[in-house]
Amino acid sequence: MPEPDRPQELPARLLTDPEMIEACRVRDFSRVFLLVKSRAGIYPSMVARRCDLTPSRVGEVISGRRQLLHMDVVERIADGLRIPGHMLGLARRPWETPQALIATEREAPHLPELEPDRQAAASLPGPDVDSILALTDRTNLNAGTLEAFRSSIEDYWRRDDQHGGEALRPAIVGQLRYVVGLLKQNPPPSIRSHLYGIAAELARLTGWTYFDARQYNQARAYFTEALKLAKEIDDRQFMANVLACMSLQATYQDKPADSLALATGAQDQARSSRGTTPRVLSMLSMREAFAHASLGNRDSTHRAITEAHRYFAQIRPSDPDPSWVTYFDEPKLIVDTGIAHGRLGEAATAEPLIADALRREDHTKHRGRAFHTFWLARTQLDQGKLDMACQTATRALVSASTVASERVTGHLREFYDQLAPHRQEPVALAFEARLRELLPPVSGPLHP
Incomplete structure (x- = not known):
């Protein structure tokens, strides 16, 4: 449950809106303040209170008569409005990392100095070089390539289950960007649909790692992206799966009504697909049970549990279960x-x-x-x-x-x-x- 003195987080749809992203990038706080007013209901007086500014100063910024340039003011705005630091060109803010995961800085181990030629050989090229080389790279997209992507996703999930996803996230995000880049190259339709499915799964996995770290805004943004990618190929079972993840997250955020709406929405998506298997329906019924239990709805919880067991009893070894539900x-x-x-x-x-x-x-x-x-x-x-x-x-x-x-x-x-x-x-x-x-x-x- 959110701490009572902690500012309310901005909606994920606002933090992922291109207009908001651009306004933050150039530190156009007139636009930022207007957007949080219209999209999040945070009015100028509330902005002033949250960011330790005077109402008149906020008014001058909104009207374009004043700019905010001092770094301490920018940091107060990031912290007061809960705008992630990277969006404003700042370091990661303390509230973005759960206190229990903040590690004490350790002194870097002393390494013997390398001779100049050995030191150069040991250094890595900058990310800009990787980007330049990627422009000339020609990936031979075939069934083997797709299977390699799927195998890496299975490995990510296995390692996430064993040790958590925090250390895996950079690799997962990098692979997601790579697959999205392949989609922009207009691959053949038979390959394109598979790539959309792979990108959707990578986006869901990224969202899951943020959820596991209780960084809920980022998780919601990636879950939403996973929904968009799955919608491109009308994979309703997978969209149901993503909504189920979002339902579970809502229970952790103490939003049981949202959790129930997302769980029932997931079931609607699944039932609208002819190929939905009993295992998927069983998992979704259990998500509904969690939501009802969080609301204290005893009879509805028991009914959803009964449904989950009824569907599970219908499972057959020949069912074409999606790989993402086999854990259930x-x-x-x-x-x-x-x-x-x-x-x-x-x-x-x-x-x-x-x-x-x-x-x-x-x-x-x-x-x-x-x-x-x-x-x-x-x-x-x-x-x-x-x-x-x-x-x-x-x-x-x-x-x-x-x-x-x-x-x-x-x-x-x-x-x-x-x-x-x-x-x-x-x-x-x-x-x-x-x-x-x-x-x-x-x-x-x-x-x-």
Whole structure:
């Protein structure tokens, strides 16, 4: 849930609007202020208050009688209006990086100096050289090229599941730009449709890595781009998948009504496609269950869970499932069912389901296991099983320590907050000691 003193984020559609991007690039704050007024409902008086400016000064900027050139003022505007630093030519702002992921600067290791000729050989060409060479590159687009793209996407997802996507993002974005560049070369129609699908998946994956880092504006922008790319080839199943991702993000942003609208919109897209498989419909029904549970709609949650299991029972080995939904296997169905019950406060029902799924899950998927183990600990604590909950959460720390994920840290923080009434109990103290041993960078901010 957003902190009460934190300024509201600007809508993703505004931050990705070409007019806003250009106005920020040239620091035309007259246009910026007018755009945030018309597109985000932030009026000049609110701009003044947020950015520590006088209302008269804001009025002069809007009328074109004054320019804002001082760097400290530009930084106040970026922070007050929540405009990402790169849009205004600034360094990444502190609020763009979750506090738990801010690393202490370390002194660079001393490296022996290379001789001039060896030093030159070890240096890399600048990105402008890569761009120039790319203009002369002629990619032989064929089935093998497409398969190579798909294989790399599968590898990205596997590594994201194991260790988080933060370190992968530059490579994913680079490949997305490369594929979009290939589309601009007007490839043959048979290749073009596949490239659109690959670009859509890369855009969704980029959005997912931002979502996992709780950088929601950037995530929404890339999810939206994924929808546009999928729409070009009328891939309604994939559009449903992207909407399901956005629905899940809305639950993390404490926007349950948005989550439900996106989940039902995803189902509408899927049902309008003749080829939608039962596995896809089962996954989408579970997303709907999460949304209803966040709203506290008990009967609707139970109904959506029943639908998810009914569709899952219809799955056949011969179904042409898209690759992006194969993760939704029986352990995933069971654990999500448990989490939906947990969100409703039905801890006694949730606990055995989550425990059963954890016993059957792939042990290499560290992030998912960390999430699910923390959920198991929360349901145990909700039932007053303090010793068991702390032991379970301690096991979760092992998986959490191998993953760079702000979402994992968020689940850890929620459990830690639940422990507040029991903080001086020996088992809670033992958990905290293990926490500080395995996750020292995140343990400090967790203290009340």
